[in-house]
Amino acid sequence: MRFARIGEPGAEVPAVSADGKTWLDLRPLAQDVTGELVAASAGLDLAELPGLPVGPGTRFGPPLGRIGKIVCIGLNYRDHAAETGAEPPPEPVVFMKAPDTVVGPDDEVLVPRGSTKTDYEVELAVVIGRTARYLDSPAAAAGHIAGYAISNDVSEREFQIERGGQWDKGKNCETFNPFGPWIATADEVGDPQALGLRLSVNGESRQDGSTKNMIFDVAHVVWYLSQFMTLYPGDVINTGTPAGVAMGKPDPKPYLRPGDVVELEIDGLGRQRQTFGAA
Template identity: 65%
Template structure:
């Protein structure tokens, strides 16, 4: 099943997309929030039971509605750096022996098609297509990847937009280059593990592509990750509690401007992202 939030910013409708129908979930939940994701039985079971009972109306003209982030404001956004071998190589970094962890301001999360703003003073605003993990149940001290996987509600596309001068040349604090306004388009859907499996897809082997002004810049696969999604959840749970609705961005493949020499983003550029089984994003770049 796929979950989404449709409508104007701040007034989105929680929906499920199942068997080609867009179902209004407001009789079940006010939003796609941590509380809904952690519900018992799980959100899939809740939706199927309510649908069978005829309690979920179909959303009219859903295709015409704005697509918001598929998760209401997460408690935290945790990011993994240099998690693809080719990306580490293009930036001249050593292959990490443990995940490189940094945090991103949750207020950066926007819809998948919302405008991304180049910050004031920016000269090096960059793109990063990433597989995002959304946590479904509280995770502490997971003992194995199998245990960690039980805490994953689903997956989405994230664009980990980054200002490289702020990140690398202004005191060496990555968070400064990652937490500018609008720097985390997310969605369009939260796709559950069971939905990926039903489509014959594996989160450890999804293709990822990103284009800028129609030119292919990133063309990778999650099979090239150094640390797999479930291992990332297991690892992070040793250092912090992961709560329902938290988002984890798992790193980006080669092809970012920082390593490839491509021009950095400017107002008027268009960025398009696609990920196998997870849908697509399209952002126009503006100026703060």
């Protein structure tokens, strides 16, 4: 099952689809898409829900209505660590993004003022559906995952790496987390370590990887994070990006500029397309 929020910014309608083609209005059952709702999808009766018109030009907003926190994992693909010259980390590298960075999957993304190193990162996003604290093992993580979606973990590398302090300055610029178009439930996705991820810029392929190359798999990441923070329904985890980011390319590195078009996809989770503009 897939959950989305369809409509203009601030007026999105919660929607559900059993087949990925026909979208139904969820409002008779729920006022918004939440982590708890996605986790309880098996108990939803869709028989009487009205349809929603979806066609060319229909906007999909961020598919989760109330995002708690966004926890991100850095350097989590072997090939990405190699391209940046970093050793694979012995434990997950953790940083945060603010929920107000989130925009829809096809919304405009803004290159920050003074930026010369805005970068792209296609990532598998995990949506938490049940509170997780001090999980006993990675095997326990599956019972706390509601579903999966696409995130573009947009980053400004100078702000992130060259301006001192932690990574947060390069990760929390306005519009720096396109999310969606939908959340696919965990049972629909099946094995999260068998998904292809792809990203192109202006039609040129830049990233083409697989979640099988994660250093720390999804279950390990959820278990690990639960040892340091409580994960609540509606929290999102961005699980890292494969090789091909601009930072890892030879000089002159192809960082993003206003007017660039970025397209990304993950198997079974749809596509995103963003035009970058100037802040």
